[in-house]
Amino acid sequence: MEISKLSDEYTKATAICELDSEDMTQLGIKDGDNVKVSSVAGSVIVKARNATQGPHKGMAFIPMGPWANSITGTGSDSTGMPPFKGIDVKIEEAKAEKVLSARELIKEVYRGI
Amino acid sequence: MQESLSKRCTVASDVVCPFCGTLCDDIEVDVKDNKITDVRHACRIGTAKFFSVLEEGRPTKPLIRKNGVMVETTVDTAVKKAAEILKKSIRPLLYGWSSTSCEAHAHGIAIAEEVGGVIDGTTSVCHGPSVLAIQDVGCPSCTLAEVKNRADLVIYWGCNPMHAHPRHLSRYTIYPRGYFRERGHQDRELIVIDVRKTDTAKIANKFIKVDYGRDYELLGAIRAAVNGNEINAEVVGGVTKEEIQKLAEKLKNCQFGVIFFGMGLTMTSAKHRNIDNAICLTKDLNRHTKFSIMPMRGHYNVTGFGEVLTWQTGYPYAVDFSTGYPRYNPGETSANDVLQRGEADAALIVASDPVAHFPRKSVEYLAKMPLIYIGPHHTPTSLLADVFIPSTFVGIETGGTAYRMDTVPLYAKKVVDGPKGVLSDEEILERIYKEIVRGK
Numbered sequence A: 001m002e003i004s005k006l007s008d009e010y011t012k013a014t015a016i017c018e019l020d021s022e023d024m025t026q027l028g029i030k031d032g033d034n035v036k037v038s039s040v041a042g043s044v045i046v047k048a049r050n051a052t053q054g055p056h057k058g059m060a061f062i063p064m065g066p067w068a069n070s071i072t073g074t075g076s077d078s079t080g081m082p083p084f085k086g087i088d089v090k091i092e093e094a095k096a097e098k099v100l101s102a103r104e105l106i107k108e109v110y111r112g113i
Numbered sequence B: 001m002q003e004s005l006s007k008r009c010t011v012a013s014d015v016v017c018p019f020c021g022t023l024c025d026d027i028e029v030d031v032k033d034n035k036i037t038d039v040r041h042a043c044r045i046g047t048a049k050f051f052s053v054l055e056e057g058r059p060t061k062p063l064i065r066k067n068g069v070m071v072e073t074t075v076d077t078a079v080k081k082a083a084e085i086l087k088k089s090i091r092p093l094l095y096g097w098s099s100t101s102c103e104a105h106a107h108g109i110a111i112a113e114e115v116g117g118v119i120d121g122t123t124s125v126c127h128g129p130s131v132l133a134i135q136d137v138g139c140p141s142c143t144l145a146e147v148k149n150r151a152d153l154v155i156y157w158g159c160n161p162m163h164a165h166p167r168h169l170s171r172y173t174i175y176p177r178g179y180f181r182e183r184g185h186q187d188r189e190l191i192v193i194d195v196r197k198t199d200t201a202k203i204a205n206k207f208i209k210v211d212y213g214r215d216y217e218l219l220g221a222i223r224a225a226v227n228g229n230e231i232n233a234e235v236v237g238g239v240t241k242e243e244i245q246k247l248a249e250k251l252k253n254c255q256f257g258v259i260f261f262g263m264g265l266t267m268t269s270a271k272h273r274n275i276d277n278a279i280c281l282t283k284d285l286n287r288h289t290k291f292s293i294m295p296m297r298g299h300y301n302v303t304g305f306g307e308v309l310t311w312q313t314g315y316p317y318a319v320d321f322s323t324g325y326p327r328y329n330p331g332e333t334s335a336n337d338v339l340q341r342g343e344a345d346a347a348l349i350v351a352s353d354p355v356a357h358f359p360r361k362s363v364e365y366l367a368k369m370p371l372i373y374i375g376p377h378h379t380p381t382s383l384l385a386d387v388f389i390p391s392t393f394v395g396i397e398t399g400g401t402a403y404r405m406d407t408v409p410l411y412a413k414k415v416v417d418g419p420k421g422v423l424s425d426e427e428i429l430e431r432i433y434k435e436i437v438r439g440k
Helices: A008-014 A021-027 A102-111 B044-054 B075-088 B102-115 B128-137 B144-150 B168-173 B215-226 B241-252 B272-285 B302-313 B335-340 B360-366 B380-384 B425-437
Strands: A016-019 A034-039 A042-050 A090-093 B002-004 B009-015 B027-032 B035-040 B063-066 B069-072 B092-096 B118-121 B153-157 B189-194 B206-209 B256-261 B290-295 B346-350 B371-375 B387-390 B400-403 B409-412
Touching: A008 A016, A016 A021, A021 A042, A021 A090, A102 B360, A102 B380, B027 B044, B035 B044, B063 B075, B075 B102, B075 B346, B075 B371, B075 B387, B075 B425, B092 B102, B092 B335, B102 B118, B102 B302, B102 B346, B102 B400, B102 B425, B118 B302, B118 B335, B128 B272, B144 B168, B144 B256, B144 B290, B168 B256, B189 B241, B215 B241, B215 B272, B256 B272, B272 B290, B302 B400, B335 B360, B371 B380, B371 B425
Parallel strands: A016 A042, B092 B118, B092 B346, B153 B189, B153 B256, B189 B206, B256 B290, B346 B371, B371 B387
Antiparallel strands: A034 A042, A034 A090, B002 B009, B009 B027, B027 B035, B063 B069, B063 B387, B400 B409
16 A cells, blocks of 8 residues: 555554454454454554455464554564564453544654653 | 547556566556546556555644644655764664655765665665676676566566556567567566465466475476486476476577566575575576576666666665765675664664564664654554655656666656655655755
8 A cells, every 4th residue: 555654544454463354263252343452562452353365264464554563572583684584462342442543643653651 | 748629638648566576667647636536548556556646534734742742744854853863873873765866865865874874775685686696706787678678588587466466468578569579478488486376377378386495406407407417316496307398498498588576585584595506507508509597676766776886886775874974794794684783773764664674673662763754644653653754656646766676767757746845755865964064
């Protein structure tokens, strides 16, 4: 996508987590529900989406962006490349919580430092 | 540019698209009163990029942070402030560069040398591991024109060009008629290897699903089969021995094969070792037939930054000038490592968006230091900037050289004038450099 990262369209396209339909049933999550995705690095609220390029049971996909990078880890195994893929995560429903926009996410998480 | 009487506008033809590393150079852009009115031949994303110059609320005035608030200023004041930050800094990080011209790269590298900084491109979070592997074992590659004219077997491994490089298949790999492939896609076979059935996999002749993080093992097993060795397992990486043997025979018996690979190989746990093995497979296959391999470079001039940095310093990314001469040690001198160790004390970000694309820990450090941002849009990075100098779009409002993913340089031409008073990345960086060396 070549749209402003501060636009609603970017949030709609990127603040999502594509899940396998079987996994969604098991977790009691429906397409469009807000979910909390947590790793050792942190957690983030995104919208669950039925995977269109599945099935991929046991795997979840979040597009590259500030939401995915809220849970990516540290280090680079001496290569310069951070661990962007293959991160162990816990996914739980978070219907009451809000998906932040890129602007809110950046300001709340980083500007307050 | 030609006048189109029927449309009463100017038509720019053979325009280079400044979106992805495919660098399509057949775009037509209609311009009326210095405004883009239509874009033809480009993909959806490329078209959106051309129209993004018209984005509402696009920044045209430099901004500087005063008492925590960004206020408008002049280009001269912003350039002076940027130079002051870089001069004061002990270990500045100069990062980005993939969406600007090679001419801008040259000025950025000159600044890095002058201030003793660390300069790194988006390569380090993209195909950096591919560079490491190429330095280890070489790279039997070719140009995209050779693929178009000769390839009868195309493999996409760990990449999804239907989304990331939408015209790659139609311009170069599968659909075009080539000199030796007169019937286009009927003369070619497409194999996709990925952890999920991507939209590229859906149109492939064959899709092979590899278990996540097991690409290295699968590559090794294919090499064993190609070299006539026994595979001592029934299943490798989720793929059966029989399927691997069948695939190896197919690869050996094509006339001209090519492997394109993406982040599915560079970002998974084995990183450069995956690429090392894929390149060695390509070498092994050249004992039987003609085979090539090529990384699917993302941003339109990420390849160009590697080229310019290499011819100026000897190294393609993660170059540290702190000792007065270029030093290269990815893992130590790469952007994320420098940030996560808390070493950098100022940053100059050009034509990229690390606040959106770096892990949280890196961004936390970036948020603590004076940050200069040069780019055409408001982005998550511009939100954290202390100095923001808006620039024109290379390939739309400014001409400049860019390198295609097969390292073929193309001149991305200007089709419209940029907003009044907005300079190009090249001009802004040159002015910052001059300000830094003034009085020396």
